[in-house]
Amino acid sequence: MTEPAPPSTRRWPLVPTIIVLVAVAVMIALGVWQLQRKNEKEALIALFQRNTAMSATVAYPELPPVADAFLYRKSSVVCLEPVRWDPRSGTDREGMAGIRMIADCRTGAEGPGVLVDVGISDDFAPPKWSGGTVQGTIVPGPEQPTVMERAMGKGAPARAMLIANAPVAGLRASAVPSADDTPNNHFAYAVQWFLFAAAALVIYILAVRRRWRP
Template sequence: MIRSLPRFPLIPTIVVAIAIAAMIALGVWQLQRKAEKEAALVHYAQNMTKPAMAFPRIPVGDEYLFRQASAMCLEVLGWQQQGGRNRKGETGWRQIAQCRTGAEGPILLIDVGVAKDPKFKPEWGGGPITGTITHGPDSRTLIGQLFDRRPKSLMLIADLAAPGLEVTAKPDLLSVPNNHLAYAVQWFIFALVAAVIYVLALAWREKKKAPADQA
């Protein structure tokens, strides 16, 4: 006797189908992000070999990450601290100067070195700086970044540390996350598991109904 296939109720099936389609779409999107990230890494590697440029004064996205740049800090308006490492690999507190570069315009962020003491107060007052472009501190959450498409602020990591500080470690290409393939596989697995669970649930439902129908 050939067992009949489980009947698919309309509304639950539509809901599950939409969920599975969304998971597959997210997997495909992650594969697209993987290709974009790989292209970005190639671009960053090329930036590391280019000559120094003037630090961009307007938000430009990630185009100039890992490139050498120069800037002039006319006046330090304030300081930020962020955990980090020096070029010896030692952990500490990065000292980030908020600099004025002209009469108007955005604040320039310059990482002038790492202190081991979190209470350290830098005495650096500004001047010409050369260093490597990287992202500045960003207080937005990952979810917030999805809905806020403004480019991240950029910062200059100084080649020479301010007095009393150790030079901050340069940005490393290996620190750029590229786990989109793993995320894509996860979404595809979630979609497959959801489909299998739904079919098994329907089969169990039909099996449970069978004795009642025969009574």
Template sequence: MKRIPILPSIVVLVAVGIMIGLGIWQLQRAIWKEGLLARYATAKALPTMAFPSVPDSRSEELLFRRAGAFCLSVTKWNARAGENRAGEPGWRHLADCRRGGAEGPGMLVDMGWSTTADAPAWKGGQVNGVIAPDSRRRIMLVSDIAAPGLQPSAPPTPAQIPNNHRAYAWQWFLFAATALTIYAIALRRRIRQRSS
């Protein structure tokens, strides 16, 4: 029997073990994400709540719930790429709102959509809408009613949150199988060369 190289075999087996572990971890993440998306799907049936004063790590649990808050004044506008309810591309107009000293740092509100990035004239007021994810502030409020001169932005939906963990899991399992196959072919060649 030809001798199998120990160190390369250990390296390959450790790498394959890590890849399988990552695949199993992605399957666990898929189950977690499916539960989260199911909870988000039922969020719109929950009672309307006050928009949180200070978004924190628990804010993710509030996504897609209906909420309301009062914007005392707009401190800054910014425009981001987005769509209206008809799916047309354009600009979403986000207002940084002051809520008062006792109510925390403020809130971010999507006040509507237009074809230009020019800031609307809206100065503040009561806002009712849906809590949506935001990469910078964790959450924002997407207003049901657009500011004057704007159209309502496309409402947030759990369908916008990707759940590709199962695909990642199969990718890791495929990498592990490929690594084992390549190593088995290399071993066979090595054994043939030594025997000839």
């Protein structure tokens, strides 16, 4: 007569459980970090809003990186000569689409130049403009490092750009970005990380319980 098989012991698998718990802890930490970034971004947007409301001018920051205290402030530069044109899509202050004419200007015999958005055109032909004094608003330049480049320390420092108050002859005034347009999706990212953590934990528990079924 054969003896009955001993009852199976139900034990949590140690190594997989540790791996899952570590992964869940990392996802929760990322969610908390996104909430912290949300508060930082809200403070940054508030700073930009205060800068927009200021009427006093500041010296144009020619050297990157540009401090946040300069963005959305009023300033002026002297463009001795536009050495390169960088046409990009954009809109004028009436909301009509067109081509932004961005000039990379020489400001001296040596040293860095400045980027100036001199207006909106209907085509890619650069305007007949040889330079001069430009008054406008400092905004982030068109070439900004990506999140991955910033995280890896490989992104070049971002340059600022001056959007001219008055466009050059033949162009329409470019729309000035609003401080409220600064992206702040960190709360949504935090919720996603928390949901990922909860989902991973639930899926793992269900998988272990399924393994225990006779």
